Amino acid sequence: xxxxxxxxxxxxxxxxxxxxxxxxxxxxxxxxxxxxxxxxxxxxxxxxxxxxxxxxxxxxxxxxxxxxxxxxxxxxxxxxxxxxxxxxxxxxxxxxxxxxxxxxxxxxxxxxxxxxxxxxxxxxxxxxxxxxxxxxxxxxxxxxxxxxxxxxxxxxxxxxxxxxxxxxxxxxxxxxxxxxxxxxxxxxxxxxxxxxxxxxxxxxxxxxxxxxxxxxxxxxxxxxxxxxxxxxxxxxxxxxxxxxxxxxxxxxxxxxxxxxxxxxxxxxxxxxxxxxxxxxxxxxxxxxxxxxxxxxxxxxxxxxxxxxxxxxxxxxxxxxxxxxxxxxxxxxxxxxxxxxxxxxxxxxxxxxxxxxxxxxxxxxxxxxxxxxxxxxxxxxxxxxxxxxxxxxxxxxxxxxxxxxxxxxxxxxxxxxxxxxxxxxxxxxxxxxxxxxxxxxxxxxxxxxxxxxxxxxxxxxxxxxxxxx
Numbered sequence: 001x002x003x004x005x006x007x008x009x010x011x012x013x014x015x016x017x018x019x020x021x022x023x024x025x026x027x028x029x030x031x032x033x034x035x036x037x038x039x040x041x042x043x044x045x046x047x048x049x050x051x052x053x054x055x056x057x058x059x060x061x062x063x064x065x066x067x068x069x070x071x072x073x074x075x076x077x078x079x080x081x082x083x084x085x086x087x088x089x090x091x092x093x094x095x096x097x098x099x100x101x102x103x104x105x106x107x108x109x110x111x112x113x114x115x116x117x118x119x120x121x122x123x124x125x126x127x128x129x130x131x132x133x134x135x136x137x138x139x140x141x142x143x144x145x146x147x148x149x150x151x152x153x154x155x156x157x158x159x160x161x162x163x164x165x166x167x168x169x170x171x172x173x174x175x176x177x178x179x180x181x182x183x184x185x186x187x188x189x190x191x192x193x194x195x196x197x198x199x200x201x202x203x204x205x206x207x208x209x210x211x212x213x214x215x216x217x218x219x220x221x222x223x224x225x226x227x228x229x230x231x232x233x234x235x236x237x238x239x240x241x242x243x244x245x246x247x248x249x250x251x252x253x254x255x256x257x258x259x260x261x262x263x264x265x266x267x268x269x270x271x272x273x274x275x276x277x278x279x280x281x282x283x284x285x286x287x288x289x290x291x292x293x294x295x296x297x298x299x300x301x302x303x304x305x306x307x308x309x310x311x312x313x314x315x316x317x318x319x320x321x322x323x324x325x326x327x328x329x330x331x332x333x334x335x336x337x338x339x340x341x342x343x344x345x346x347x348x349x350x351x352x353x354x355x356x357x358x359x360x361x362x363x364x365x366x367x368x369x370x371x372x373x374x375x376x377x378x379x380x381x382x383x384x385x386x387x388x389x390x391x392x393x394x395x396x397x398x399x400x401x402x403x404x405x406x407x408x409x410x411x412x413x414x415x416x417x418x419x420x421x422x423x424x425x426x427x428x429x430x431x432x433x434x435x436x437x438x439x440x441x442x443x444x445x446x447x448x449x450x451x452x453x454x455x456x457x458x459x460x461x462x463x464x465x466x467x468x
Contacts, residue, residue, distance in 0.1 A: 001028065002026050002076045002077045002101070002311060003027060004026065004027040004028070004029060004047075004074060005027070005077045006028075006029040006066070006070045006077070007041070007045070007078075007079050008031060008079065008080045008084065008085060009031075009081030009083070010031075010033075010039060010376065011365040011376070012082035012365040012366075012380075012381065013083075013289075014030060014081060014260055014365065015040055015041050015044060015081055015113050015365045017081060017303055018041060018044045018045055019044075019468070020303040020307070021307070022305050023304070024304060025183045026307070027046040028045045028046050028047070028208070029046070029049060029070070029075050030042045030044070030047070030048045030049070031048075031060070031065075031069050032046030032048060032049070032050060032059075032339070033052055033059035033060065034050070034052070034054055034059075035054035035375055036463060037375070038370065040364075040367060040370065041365055041372065047073050049068055049069040049072060049248045051065040051066060053412060054373065055346075055375060056375060056376065059191075060085075061084060061085060063088075063090070063091050063094055063190065066078070066085070067094060067098055070095075070098070070100055071098070073345065075100065077101035077102070077310060078101070078102060079307070080092075080102075080103070080282075081398070082286050082288065083304045083377065084286055086104070086285075086286040086287075088108045088283060089108070089110040089111035092104065092107035097132070100154065101311070103306050103310040104263050104310070105263045105265060106412045107259070109259060109261055109262070110285045112259055113265075113282065113284075114160055114285070115159055117136055117159050117191055118284065119282060120133060121396055122259050123255060123258060125166070125256050126255065128254060128255055129251075129278060130279055131193045131194045131196060131270065132150050132151065132193070133150060133192060133193040134146040134147075134193075136159055136189045136190065137156075137192070137429070138185065138190050140177075140180050140185065142185075143185060147170065147173065147192055148173075149391060150192045152170065152173075152191065152195075153170060153178070153194075153197060154170050154177075154194060155167055155169050155170075155192070155193050155194075155195040156166070156168045156169075156179060156191075157191060158189065158190055160189065164218075167228050169195050177259075177393070183321060189289060189457065196270050196272050196279065197432075197433060197449075198272070198273045198433070199235065199271055199272050199273055200221065200223045200239050200432065201221075201225075201230075201270060202215075202220070202223075202237055202239075202248060202268075202269050202271050202278070203222055203267065203268040203269065203288075204216050204219050204220075204248055204251075204252035204266065204269070205218065205264070205266055205294045206253065206256045206261065206264065206290075206319075207300075207309075207315065207398070208262050208263065208265075208309075208312075209262065209309050209313070210262050210312060213314065213315045213318075215318065215319045215322065216249040216253055216322075217300055217302075218236055218245070218254050218294060218297065218298065218322070219235065219236060219240065219245065219249070220233050220234065220288075220293060220294060221233060221235065221236070221237035221238065221239065221429050222290070223432050223434060224419065226342070226435050226443065227443065228432075229417070230289070230290065231332060231412075231415070231435070232332070233290040233330045233417070234293065234328065234330075234393075235327070236297075236324060236327065238390055239271065239273075239428065240271075243285065246272075248269060248271075248278050252267035252269075255267045256283070257370070259283075262307055263285075264383040265285050265286070266283065267280070267282075268281040268282050268283070269281055273431060279433060287302060287303065288333065290330050290382075291303075291380070292328075292330060292384045293313065293329065294364040296326075296328035296361070296386040297326060297386070299323075299325070326386055326387055327386070327389055327390040328382070328385065329380070329385050329387075329390075329391060329393045329394065330382050330383065330386060331377060331397060331401065331414055331416040332385045333374060333378060333379075333380050333382065333383060333411055333416075335372040335380050335409045336378050336410060336412055338412050338415040338442055339414075340410075342412075344374065344412075345372065345378070345409040345411070346372045346373060346409070347408055347409045348369070348370075348371045348408050348413070349366060349367070349368055349369065349372065349406065349407070349408045351405060351407035352367055352405070352406055353404070353405040354404060355401070355403035356402050356456070357403075359386045359387075359401075360396065360400045361384040361385070362382070362384070363382045364382070365420060366380055366381065370378050372411075380406070380411065383397065383400050383401065385400055394420055394426060397416075398402060398417070398420050400406065419439070422439070450468075
């Protein structure tokens with residue numbers, strides 16, 4: 001097994017990986033920017049290494065600095081977490097070329113699934129259903145004609161990227177023309193998919209070793225979203241029958257095998273409620289923010305599994321070994337003001353009390369006295385509960401949120417409380433339009449300015465603090 005792993009990340013996911021490594025007897029290296037010198041992940045790691053200024057482009061996104069840190073600390077492997085460089089095929093390749101092990105899928109696989117146009121093409125021979133889409137758009141006139149061909153409503157998606165970021169929905173040609181005043185098709189590659197409005201967002205956790213074995217660990221319901229970005233997730237989905245669950249699991253495994261996927265990943269689908277049909281969306285080649293709910297219902301530690309696979313060990317589990325128990329819910333707690341268009345709320349945490357008690361798990365990277373830095377995403381913590389039934393899990397989560405106390409910054413706790421009190425949510429009557437229909441006051445205002453280039457798109461993506 002590896003003796004030392006460098007974690008190319010920060011915050012709660014860095015803490016999560018450190019804890020898994022501690023249980024496995026593996027030393028950890030925490031990298032940190034000047035702004036993070038007192039961060040929790042820095043305090044918990046065995047070794048630490050400063051990689052630059054607060055600006056992420058000069059620290060957590062600085063490939064050379066990260067590789068220098070790995071070399072200086074004699075790390076054997078790199079765990080990218082989620083966000084930052086976790087989906088960078090270039091970084092994965094550089095890590096491998098430096099003689100280190102990348103804890104994730106192959107660089108070529110990341111490259112393949114990172115381009116949605118290429119990923120969709122790779123799925124076609126397998127017969128995996130997909131919503132009707134277009135080729136990458138080359139001009140405004142091309143976009144207008146392509147939208148007619150795909151059929152309104154359409155969703156305009158960047159070919160690169162993920163997490164529901166940088167996407168725009170047009171219900172008519174007039175809508176599309178307004179959107180085209182914001183995006184620049186000459187600088188940023190976009191494509192269309194037919195927008196399935198009445199749908200659920202269902203994703204499947206896959207696990208694949210280096211020897212051809214691929215299994216799935218069930219599905220996660222991710223329909224509770226604000227402008228295509230996840231707020232709350234559940235496992236299993238209340239919207240699927242046992243037959244549907246078997247079908248989507250088989251589709252996810254087929255998708256993974258079609259590109260010879262290795263390590264863990266997530267296959268995302270839209271479930272069209274008008275015809276009970278699953279449509280492939282994308283594959284996320286990394287650990288997900290919401291991985292904890294899968295761990296709760298299956299008992300499988302996904303981070304430890306990542307490390308074992310990266311070390312070259314075969315899977316010790318088969319599909320028949322996977323059993324599902326109870327129901328898990330996760331709420332993402334962000335330092336944002338939901339009553340002020342989700343304005344980020346950086347600052348010092350004056351008081352912080354996490355919920356506790358039976359069947360509650362909190363994954364966080366903060367404590368009282370630390371600060372929420374304005375340079376990075378505002379995810380503070382993830383509250384995860386596990387109940388015998390969905391109703392049980394809702395009650396436990398309500399208790400947990402009532403116990404969660406934070407002073408010094410605004411948080412999204414109040415929004416989650418409102419969701420959990422909503423009658424439609426409690427009865428399972430949910431879809432991707434839930435926030436827009438049931439809690440319209442929390443629907444964020446879309447950007448008004450034109451996205452001139454990839455840097456502008458990156459700014460939009462980074463302004464939206466939720467990872468998929």
